[in-house]
Amino acid sequence: MKRISSIVMIVMLGGTLLFGGCAEKGQEKTAGEQEITVAVNSETGGLDPAGMIALTYLSYSAALDELVAFDEKGELVYRAAESYEVNETSDIWTFHLRKDAVWSDGTPVTAADFINTMARALKPESGNGYANYLFPIRNGEAIYNGEADVESLGVTAPDAYTLVFELEKPCVYFLDLLRLPVYTPSCVKYADKVGSGWDKEPQTSVANGPFYLEEYVPEQYFVLKKNEKYWNADAVKLSRITYRFFHDQQSMANAYETGEVDVATALPGAVMELYEGKEDLVVTDTIATRYIYPNLEVKPLDDVRVRRALNLAVDRKELCEMVGKDTEPTVNFVAKYMKDKGADTYFTEGAEPPFEENVAEAKRLLAEAGYPDGEGFPVLTYNYPSLEMDSDTAQVLKEQWKKNLNIDIELKAQELQVNYTERRAGNFELCRMNWTADFADPYTYLSMLLSYSTYNCSGVRDADYDAIVEQSDGETDREARARLMHEAEQLAVGEEFYIIPLYTMKSCNLIRPAVKGVGQIPATGALDYRGAYRAE
Template structure:
């Protein structure tokens, strides 16, 4: 399969290369982007088709993640050396029992329209995120804050939230109990500010209107054309503007990775991230090719509210009956089999090694045992097993994965799976609504702690869309939240993953990934976000 894809992509790239002299879209209007001024330093980045909005309190998807990495400053983050990098905040202190955290904002921090950034801007995002109508999947990461969960569940008023503006430049959090990874959470959308002057209701449209979509980061929104592109311009009012070398970053939407690769070949874009693995062969030995580790896991949610997926024997049989080595050999060289939920490349902060290597794998594939389990569940040799539907985004990698899984489950367990390819936005919406039997899921770490994965399966988790309710699992994760001994905490998190993935089989892990990126060699200063592995462009520059 991947050889065929490589041949198709080769033909496509050769075709676009031959035609590039007369068929290349002009950046001054052919693709709808703004006129490029003389000597203006601009890069054009390819990104996946438009999903979600730009409001940190709204539904977070790929478009927000592309935008926010260059346009919004969180309070603080961690650099590649694991050291704190202050952004919107310049310092913080915490009380003795780690339940009160006080952050001091930069007095020189301002929004791109000149409005000062204040503590109320951070509170604005949090309060709006805790309204279930916002559709924000990250709201549960606010739950360590006093009364946050009660507010989300309609059991308390928003003004009881344990966050207050001591003054314009001082933000104080009061937690329900100590949370050892609280600083890690601060890079998440729900902890990011939104200007109270403009950011009102989620979905009102302020976030995609350049007149109201102000930014407190290195770049701000200058233009947004739905389903085509958006343009970020340098924020001259940014506190660290002297270190920002680019004048403009344009993000162009593409429906598939092949189109992104073709656009790179013709010069239509300067950066094409997360491409098909076949590009590795085509660009082997060239400076354009940059391979990075992605801290992500591709997996499947079985809906526990759909029979027979409510039977753990069925979920286990499907897990044990998949040949992940074969799957990865068919899907691409940028994938590696995994039976873990926590990402393969997530580092253990204490040991420096990979976290998943600190425990035995949750399970091992075993086709004979899978068949036995299916028979015990009442489906010997797959007889009488109802046809289930597998829903997935209509992207190349996911389509290839779906076809291989369909073939394997039929061959190995005599189970028929109907494939349901969906537009990316539709897949997000249907999964969140619980409208699926089996649903593809990909989770890229949001912060550098295994909790970013384990929280997905909590009974009260906003991303728990498959009906998981497990008090024992919840208790293990909750215990790890407050355990200050890193060795003991790691053991608790390993136990939680083993319970969820190796005993109850709440998910079907498939593979981890590397990211195949094409970047113009003259672009320097692009870095990786340590927590996620994603590319960051805020301090990129063009070599003279």
């Protein structure tokens, strides 16, 4: 009933949704202008690539140029760098920066700007969840742990336009890492320290990419303006992108219907039915997994039998049927639609599923752990963001665990930013988690459960797991490396049950037919507005 009510609400509030004509509203609002307005989720995190970043930064990242990137065909694209070379042992990487690249205020972009971000991100007080992706660099981990000075970091600048990385050991996915925030530059002229506020002030938040920050109004919107000083400005058609914050998916869908926005992403699955057959509807595969973190430092979640029982007692097919058509069941940690490098298949297809659901076995395990038919099992609290999909998911999980294991779960809905902060602090028993790939390699998932990972929020400390993942880092044989990564996932998900995987998603997006050239970022599946324009 809840899903049907949502559909009715969209129709009532929009009024004209099923009768056409709405696609022209945003077009009329900005007729003749190369501007678009995008609806995004509530404000979370900052814009400093070295600081605590989350969803908001993902939108802002259109303003920055990485050293290199990969296009939708998997071909290397040079951005801030114009060339690079790597030594025979793949542990020294040298990048040559564009000499015609400047910040949006005209300041030259130099190697020091890249080092500035890395040095600041390696300070634990910065709170950057991506800091551990700097650990492949010589002394990166030691600096983060306070065991070495930042001056010993294996990144040097022989001159202003040359950047040299010396790695601890060969890293076969190093080029993929370069799209992460901690590898992007922050202007030394302004980016002094995390938390000083420079990143949300247009006067100091300069950018080296296609756009720069023109305005930021907390909890309402921010505006990116075309960077006329960008080295490739002629290829940028949009003059302005406005990102508006919304607290829920329903509001985003309504804003699209009323013409307030031109693009609305990650909408409820119900919208797929309403817009079926219409040009506005763009459904994309997301390289993401929605799952649950059980806190291993909380009893009885420290018992693998309990974690396994919780996993085996979830009926994921039923869950997805209840949550929406934009979800697909998964028992994997690595995203279902992540491609296997060098092959035309998906990575998860290269091995048997980590486990199979089995309610009878789940009951047996719970009894073996000391809770026959759920007797004496404590009431655990499940924290989740107060978004429709997550609320629906929480209700179904509560009902399934009660029916299948006779245990009660207390549901705790939180604002998205609160949920994010509490999870990072480890203040939870069960916590909803969603991970969209940051780069096109399974390591983006497997690294999160490493003992030293800055995203390891649930107390996983497994030396065997660490060793397998670390061995895969330097394995240059594709098939041998894939075997190691499958072995690591099996250990974490199919034996120790460190997470409770639920489903992967399709992204239901609405885009005005007049807005053309919107692409996808291959690593994440997210929409890319670099080449977007408004058709006349």
